Amino acid sequence: MIDFLLGPFIRNEFMARALAGGLLVSLSCAVVGTFVVLRGLAFIGDALSHGVLPGVAVALLFGLPGMVGAAAGSLAMILGIGYVTRRSSLSSDTAIGLLFVGMLALGVVIVSRSRSFSGDLVRILFGEVLGISWADVAGQAGAALAVSAVAAVCRRPFLLLCFSPEQADVSGFPAKRYHSIMLLMIALTVVVSFKTVGTLLVFGLLIAPAASAALFARKVGSMMLLALAFGATSVYLGLLASYRLNTAGGASIALAATLIFFALLESKRILARRRA
Amino acid sequence: MSSPNLIEARGLSAGYGGESILSGLDFSLRPGQTLALVGANGSGKTTLLKAIAGLLPPLAGELQVLGAAPLGSPSRVAYLGQFHPSGFALPLRVAEIVRMGRFSAHGLFGKLKKEDDEAVREAIAELGLADIADMPLNALSGGQRQRVFIAQALARRAELLLLDEPEANLDGTARATTRRLFDEAVSRGASAVIATHDIEAAAACDYTMLLARRLVAYGASAEVLRTEALLDTFGLVGRAEGDKLVVLGREHGHDCHE
Amino acid sequence: MRTRLRKAAAPLLVAALGFSIALAFGSCAGRAGTGKKTIVVTYSILGSVVKDLVGDRFELIVSIPNTLDPHEWEPSARDIETINRADLVVENGLGLEEGMGKALAQARKAGVEFFTASDHVLVRTVGKGEGLPSGDPDQEVGAQDPHLWTDPVTMEAIVDALADEIEAGFKVDLSARRADLDSRLEALDAEVAAQTAKLPEARRMLVTGHESMGYFAQRYGFKLVGAIVPSLSSQAESSAAELAALKALIAAKGVSVIFTEAGTSPAVAAALAREAKVEAVSLNTHALPEGGGYAEFIRGLASTITQSLAKGAPR
Numbered sequence: 068m069i070d071f072l073l074g075p076f077i078r079n080e081f082m083a084r085a086l087a088g089g090l091l092v093s094l095s096c097a098v099v100g101t102f103v104v105l106r107g108l109a110f111i112g113d114a115l116s117h118g119v120l121p122g123v124a125v126a127l128l129f130g131l132p133g134m135v136g137a138a139a140g141s142l143a144m145i146l147g148i149g150y151v152t153r154r155s156s157l158s159s160d161t162a163i164g165l166l167f168v169g170m171l172a173l174g175v176v177i178v179s180r181s182r183s184f185s186g187d188l189v190r191i192l193f194g195e196v197l198g199i200s201w202a203d204v205a206g207q208a209g210a211a212l213a214v215s216a217v218a219a220v221c222r223r224p225f226l227l228l229c230f231s232p233e234q235a236d237v238s239g240f241p242a243k244r245y246h247s248i249m250l251l252m253i254a255l256t257v258v259v260s261f262k263t264v265g266t267l268l269v270f271g272l273l274i275a276p277a278a279s280a281a282l283f284a285r286k287v288g289s290m291m292l293l294a295l296a297f298g299a300t301s302v303y304l305g306l307l308a309s310y311r312l313n314t315a316g317g318a319s320i321a322l323a324a325t326l327i328f329f330a331l332l333e334s335k336r337i338l339a340r341r342r343a
Numbered sequence: 344m345s346s347p348n349l350i351e352a353r354g355l356s357a358g359y360g361g362e363s364i365l366s367g368l369d370f371s372l373r374p375g376q377t378l379a380l381v382g383a384n385g386s387g388k389t390t391l392l393k394a395i396a397g398l399l400p401p402l403a404g405e406l407q408v409l410g411a412a413p414l415g416s417p418s419r420v421a422y423l424g425q426f427h428p429s430g431f432a433l434p435l436r437v438a439e440i441v442r443m444g445r446f447s448a449h450g451l452f453g454k455l456k457k458e459d460d461e462a463v464r465e466a467i468a469e470l471g472l473a474d475i476a477d478m479p480l481n482a483l484s485g486g487q488r489q490r491v492f493i494a495q496a497l498a499r500r501a502e503l504l505l506l507d508e509p510e511a512n513l514d515g516t517a518r519a520t521t522r523r524l525f526d527e528a529v530s531r532g533a534s535a536v537i538a539t540h541d542i543e544a545a546a547a548c549d550y551t552m553l554l555a556r557r558l559v560a561y562g563a564s565a566e567v568l569r570t571e572a573l574l575d576t577f578g579l580v581g582r583a584e585g586d587k588l589v590v591l592g593r594e595h596g597h598d599c600h601e
Numbered sequence: 602m603r604t605r606l607r608k609a610a611a612p613l614l615v616a617a618l619g620f621s622i623a624l625a626f627g628s629c630a631g632r633a634g635t636g637k638k639t640i641v642v643t644y645s646i647l648g649s650v651v652k653d654l655v656g657d658r659f660e661l662i663v664s665i666p667n668t669l670d671p672h673e674w675e676p677s678a679r680d681i682e683t684i685n686r687a688d689l690v691v692e693n694g695l696g697l698e699e700g701m702g703k704a705l706a707q708a709r710k711a712g713v714e715f716f717t718a719s720d721h722v723l724v725r726t727v728g729k730g731e732g733l734p735s736g737d738p739d740q741e742v743g744a745q746d747p748h749l750w751t752d753p754v755t756m757e758a759i760v761d762a763l764a765d766e767i768e769a770g771f772k773v774d775l776s777a778r779r780a781d782l783d784s785r786l787e788a789l790d791a792e793v794a795a796q797t798a799k800l801p802e803a804r805r806m807l808v809t810g811h812e813s814m815g816y817f818a819q820r821y822g823f824k825l826v827g828a829i830v831p832s833l834s835s836q837a838e839s840s841a842a843e844l845a846a847l848k849a850l851i852a853a854k855g856v857s858v859i860f861t862e863a864g865t866s867p868a869v870a871a872a873l874a875r876e877a878k879v880e881a882v883s884l885n886t887h888a889l890p891e892g893g894g895y896a897e898f899i900r901g902l903a904s905t906i907t908q909s910l911a912k913g914a915p916r
């Protein structure tokens with residue numbers, strides 16, 4: 068039994084590395100994802116992950132590290148969304164949706180000029196969790212630390228923002244400033260997480276564990292802890308499935324996270340009905 | 344220029360996106376006084392409240408709150424916005440939400456002390472929320488949520504209360520409780536500006552401002568809340584019969600939508 | 602309960618992280634060393650030749666399944682584990698196994714023994730006037746071609762170098778098997794040379810799915826006119842401009858057959874064939890034929906090419 072559950076991780080350094088990296092990513096996603104879910108910013112998380120692809124593609128083109136490009140791409144996306152929402156409030160959904168498509172298409176066009184186009188694209192979109200290096204893990208640890216520190220410092224204005232940006236303003240915490248800080252935190256998390264599960268799926272890892280936690284937790288602190296627990300479980304189950312069932316690593320993790328969410332959603336409904 | 348007035352406005356113009364909804368307003372408010380803003384939807388009540396709260400920059404004129412620009416002393420002002428039933432409902436506990444009212448007194452790092460917990464507990468008890476203090480906001484009814492928001496505003500123990508239709512969504516008992524609590528706050532020296540549709544509530548305030556995208560009337564409530572002025576404010580056509588107001592119809596094209 | 606949870610959380614997290622790191626170091630512990638030593642070869646064609654060389658002396662595992670495109674295939678966790686535990690990994694080199702890049706690099710760093718085939722041969726580079734200038738750095742004159750296996754003589758060089766390495770590293774005697782394999786490869790080379798000699802010079806033009814037949818063309822005197830995907834990898838994409846240029850080139854040189862292979866889009870190939878009024882023939886360049894080994898593979902290549910080109914009428 069123990070061998071079944073832990074064997075692959077004990078015998079293989081790359082599996083242990085993937086687990087360590089995945090756990091750290093879960094930590095960042097738990098902290099940031101909790102605020103994203105509470106504020107209803109899910110679509111921003113999705114947007115940022117679309118911005119990463121062209122950023123990474125351009126970075127690869129110039130021989131720069133992918134992370135640098137990913138960071139630039141998400142920043143460009145933040146500015147793009149800000150620009151679009153300022154210009155038109157009515158059709159901002161349409162405009163933002165087109166911004167996603169544009170960034171994704173731009174990324175694919177840039178990557179398509181590369182010799183290993185299909186492979187590169189797959190690796191960016193779906194991640195390569197089994198190929199994480201210790202340097203990557205260190206980066207993820209740094210990000211988790213940074214994100215946790217910022218969340219601890221800004222916990223009051225963030226909480227107020229979740230409740231009402233107006234109340235944040237009148238309480239002496241400028242909503243715009245803290246909103247920007249939160250966007251930067253989301254961007255940072257997406258940038259360090261996409262290597263694990265890829266840009267298409269990182270959004271799932273950001274949202275699903277936090278959304279699961281929101282089903283049961285009533286305080287921000289407990290929500291983050293639960294999100295961490297669900298995220299870590301998804302990483303572990305995903306990696307184990309990838310090993311035992313020969314499935315893609317990143318996608319298995321994302322699938323585990325979403326399955327956990329829907330299972331919890333259903334059980335909450337059943338519990339509520341039984342109580343009634 | 345410091346003055347004992349809590350609010351001081353001269354030639355104030357307020358509005359959104361460069362377009363002014365109200366202009367040329369002159370008024371002031373002293374400690375312990377209450378001002379009612381009365382008008383139809385879109386008449387500028389919310390705009391004016393937001394300007395005083397510091398959420399909208401004045402388009403012209405001067406506005407001083409607590410002797411400085413608006414938002415100068417966040418811990419001394421409480422703003423309660425209009426209730427939106429379809430607003431984003433959090434899964435956070437009632438007690439947590441009310442507790443947020445104490446943040447403005449401590450900034451990012453100041454530690455919350457015993458008196459903060461006191462204020463929160465009191466506010467919860469006074470709004471009759473003690474039984475549901477542990478329940479998440481998104482499991483409450485509209486009326487319960489509004490009481491939570493009022494509790495949060497009260498927990499601030501502010502000198503200046505800015506309330507936008509605080510009694511909407513409340514039943515009779517809750518309404519009476521709310522009114523009593525505001526009265527108590529005022530008797531302790533606070534001031535309030537209340538936007539309301541309710542003529543009775545306005546009558547209970549010291550001063551009333553009638554708004555219809557312009558200043559229809561401003562002065563002591565007893566004088567201002569007269570039939571003709573009210574008709575003008577709401578665009579109604581009618582006549583007074585002793586105590587009662589008989590409404591005959593609506594003025595064409597009066598309704599303004601914000 | 603909740604505060605207790607919070608207090609337990611921090612040490613729990615540290616423990617979990619420490620656990621994973623401990624797992625990592627623990628995993629350096631030994632591999633099961635019973636029975637035969639393991640040789641992992643990345644793709645099937647090279648695997649077939651290595652199998653011929655070592656016979657049953659070693660356990661041979663091929664990473665990339667035979668019918669899948671070696672430029673594309675990515676290893677699963679189990680596959681990576683197998684690579685990490687091999688006694689010797691035989692790879693092609695020159696970036697053929699694109700999807701395995703990370704896994705191979707990390708295995709190397711972890712100390713696994715590697716043999717890189719391309720280190721021991723005369724590597725062909727893209728020549729001037731070959732194919733289409735596409736601006737792709739891999740199509741620039743001088744880019745190194747990884748498709749070593751299409752030439753039996755190149756394979757012979759690999760066999761010799763590998764035999765030396767295995768004999769030295771594992772203290773076994775492969776001299777008999779090596780000699781036998783060498784002579785078979787030489788005979789195969791002579792056979793193909795004779796077969797292709799029958800084809801007139803004017804017909805010896807190759808348009809393929811991607812630029813994969815370089816070593817064959819070099820050995821047996823064929824001209825590489827162009828490729829649907831103008832790249833040394835099947836993973837690139839052809840642009841509209843490149844396809845149009847290829848069509849023009851086909852007309853100018855009087856090509857009558859285009860060869861498609863693994864990784865070529867069948868739709869694009871069919872459309873090009875229709876428009877250029879040429880025949881599209883499927884050529885097996887990256888996989889062993891069913892039930893066959895290296896010899897059958899080369900013979901299949903040679904006969905498909907010579908027969909198709911002989912048929913087509915000169916234009």
